[in-house]
Amino acid sequence: MDIEAKIKEMGLEVTEAPRPAASYVPAVKAGDLVYISGQLPLLQGKLTAQGKVEQEVTLEKAAEAAKICALNCLYAVKGLGLSIEEIHRIIKVNGYVNSSPGFTGQPQVINGASEFLIAVLGEQGKHARAAVGVSELPMNAAVEIDMILELKPRLVAKEYIEQGPETGM
DSSP states (O other), X not given: OOHHHHHXXXXXXXXXXXXXXXXXXXXXXXXXXXXXXEEOOEETTEESOBSOBTTTBOHHHHHHHHHHHHHHHHXXXXXXXXXXXXXXXXXXXXXXXXXXXXXXXXXXXXXXHHHHHHHHHGGGGOOEEEEEEESOOGGGBSEEEEEEEEEOHHHHHHHHHHHOGGXXX
């Protein structure tokens, strides 16, 4: 089963990643790696969770928001003219949680993203990770996720052949 089919089975679908709110791009491809900018839990232009986790947003709702952030990260690949089917594996996930004072459940919140990635990609969804509590996030979002992922080798080899070894790939 392909990645998009698994996502649709989960009742989720995004046609494109949210547009940047400032002067940056959603994703940058460097060789076989794609660096995804921080993604908020936006669905159809609206935040799914806003406020401080534990004070205004439950841990469960924040974990669900982390899943939406991870979904938006996957779809940022489409903005590069690639298919999400070309994702080989997730390398690193960084999760930021808009935390109430004293809240220490950041790992459980970011598990929402990690569990989603493993459900969609299987073994290739397992990754290194950081879960960090912060005092504020853009738009008062409850969670933000960025990630690094690796593309399938065939795509990298094809570009190497087309562009030649002088590009440093």
